[in-house]
Amino acid sequence: MSAAIEKRFKAQLQQMLEPKRWLIGHSGGLDSQVLLHLANKTLPPDRLLVLHVNHHLQQSADSWAAFSANQAKQLGLKHISLDAFPESCSEDAARRARYEAFKSIMTNGDCLLLGHHGDDQVETLLFRLLRGAGLKGLSGIPKNRDLESGMLYRPLLGMLRQELEAYAEQHGLQWIDDPSNQSDRYDRNFLRLNVLPVLEKRWPGFRQRGLATAEQLGASQRLLAEYLDRDLSALIGSLGELQLTQMAGFSEERQHHLLRRWVELGSGLLLNQPQLLEIQKTLIDARADAQPQLRLGGLVIRRYQQALYLTERQTGEPLNLSELSPGEHKLGDGYLLVEPSEVGLKTLDGICLERRKSGERCRPVGRGGSCTVKKLLQEAGIPPWLKAHWPLLKSGDEVVAVPGICVCENWDTKSGGFNVSWHSFALSRTRSFGIL
Known part of the structure; x- marks a missing residue:
C-alpha cells in the first residue's frame, strides 16, 4: 500500500512543470499529514515551505498551529503560520480567508499543494448535484488551477480516505481531528456522516464510481470549453468585449454557454441560471441605443454599441505616475x-x-x-x-x-x-x- 501510494504521488507531480517553490498547505489533519510526509520523501527539502493557516475559529486553533510547526521542524522544513480572520464561522468564509492567506505568500512560479482526496471529490459531486449544478459544477474539485502568480495542485485527489488512513497508520503518523467535522449542521458534514456511509453500504464501491464519474464529467467540460473558446476567438474584440451582433445567429443555448464561458475566463465567476437570465433581460434585450449595466458582486457588465464589457467596480480615484520605467x-x-x-x-x-x-x-x-x-x-x-x-x-x-x-x-x-x-x-x- 505504502509503495503504491508513493508511486502514484510521484506520477502526479511528474505531470507538472518544475516550480520554483513547493508550498504545502498543512492543517495538521490526516490528508495534510500524508501530503507533508509524501512531499518530504519525494521533493527537494530546500524548495519546500510548509504553510499553516490559523483561522482563530476554534479554542484549539493556536495548538493546531504549534502542532503544524512542530511537524515541519521534525522534518527539517521551513514553516510559516498565517493568520486569517474569516468574516463569519461558515465554511465558505473560512475557505475564502484561507485562500487569501495562501495568496499573500505566493510568488511567481510557486506551486501550492493541497491535500484534498477522493472522498472530498465524491462529497463535492453529490453536494453540487443536490444544489442543481451544471456540467462545470459536477466536474467537481479541479486537480489544478492558477492561483495568484503560481499554481494550485491537488495530487491526492484520486486517492480515497481509507487509503490515506492505511498509509498514515503504516508510517505511524499522528494527526488532528477537528471536532467541527463531527457536526452535521454543516451540509458537507451531513453528507459525509449520514449519507455517504449509507450509499456505500447499499452500493459497495460507490466512492470509486463517483470519482470516475467526476473525471468523465471533467473531461466533457474541458472538451466543451475547447469548442467555446474556439467560438470566442472570433467573438471577442480588441478590448476584450463580447460582440453581440456576431452571436445573434446562434441558438439561445449556445449563446448562454458562450456568455458563461466569457465571464468565467474574464473574472473566474461562474454564472448561475438567474444571473444569466438577468444579463439577458437587462443587457442583451435592452433597446439598441441603451447603455445598461449590471452589477454582479465586484464586477460590472456593461453594454455599449452591441457589445458586452466586463469591468471591475472602481474604488477610489485613478492614479498618476510621475516617472516612467520599463x-x-x-x-x-x-x-x-x-x-x-x-x-x-x-x-x-x-x-x-x-x-x-x-x-x-x-x-x-x-x-x-x-x-x-x-x-x-x-x-x-x-x-x-x-x-x-x-x-x-x-x-x-x-x-x-x-x-x-x-x-x-x-x-x-x-x-x-x-x-x-x-x-x-x-x-x-x-x-x-x-x-x-
Whole structure:
C-alpha cells in the first residue's frame, strides 16, 4: 500500500512543470499529514515551505498551529503560520480567508499543494448535484488551477480516505481531528456522516464510481470549453468585449454557454441560471441605443454599441505616475505596460503619466496635423467610462503619446525605444483569454 501510494504521488507531480517553490498547505489533519510526509520523501527539502493557516475559529486553533510547526521542524522544513480572520464561522468564509492567506505568500512560479482526496471529490459531486449544478459544477474539485502568480495542485485527489488512513497508520503518523467535522449542521458534514456511509453500504464501491464519474464529467467540460473558446476567438474584440451582433445567429443555448464561458475566463465567476437570465433581460434585450449595466458582486457588465464589457467596480480615484520605467505599473484602475521596442516612444526621460481631463490636443505620427485626444479615443472605439480617465504621457504640458493609441510627432523612433500600452481593468482581463 505504502509503495503504491508513493508511486502514484510521484506520477502526479511528474505531470507538472518544475516550480520554483513547493508550498504545502498543512492543517495538521490526516490528508495534510500524508501530503507533508509524501512531499518530504519525494521533493527537494530546500524548495519546500510548509504553510499553516490559523483561522482563530476554534479554542484549539493556536495548538493546531504549534502542532503544524512542530511537524515541519521534525522534518527539517521551513514553516510559516498565517493568520486569517474569516468574516463569519461558515465554511465558505473560512475557505475564502484561507485562500487569501495562501495568496499573500505566493510568488511567481510557486506551486501550492493541497491535500484534498477522493472522498472530498465524491462529497463535492453529490453536494453540487443536490444544489442543481451544471456540467462545470459536477466536474467537481479541479486537480489544478492558477492561483495568484503560481499554481494550485491537488495530487491526492484520486486517492480515497481509507487509503490515506492505511498509509498514515503504516508510517505511524499522528494527526488532528477537528471536532467541527463531527457536526452535521454543516451540509458537507451531513453528507459525509449520514449519507455517504449509507450509499456505500447499499452500493459497495460507490466512492470509486463517483470519482470516475467526476473525471468523465471533467473531461466533457474541458472538451466543451475547447469548442467555446474556439467560438470566442472570433467573438471577442480588441478590448476584450463580447460582440453581440456576431452571436445573434446562434441558438439561445449556445449563446448562454458562450456568455458563461466569457465571464468565467474574464473574472473566474461562474454564472448561475438567474444571473444569466438577468444579463439577458437587462443587457442583451435592452433597446439598441441603451447603455445598461449590471452589477454582479465586484464586477460590472456593461453594454455599449452591441457589445458586452466586463469591468471591475472602481474604488477610489485613478492614479498618476510621475516617472516612467520599463515594466508593469499598477495604477488603481488598471496597469501601464512599458516594454523595450524598436518602434515607439523614443525616450522615457522626463515623461510622466497624467489622466485626461478635457481639451488636450496632440499631433499623432502620420496624421498630418493636430487633433483632440477626445477624437482619437472616439475613433478607436473606446467606451465612455474608459475615455474619462484615459492616461496620457506628457513632457511638461505637451502630450507625447496616448498609450495604446498613438505616439506624437518628434517623439517617435524606429531605432530602439519603448512601446507603452494601457490596460484598464476592462482591458487587462483580456490577458486571461489565452485564445486572444
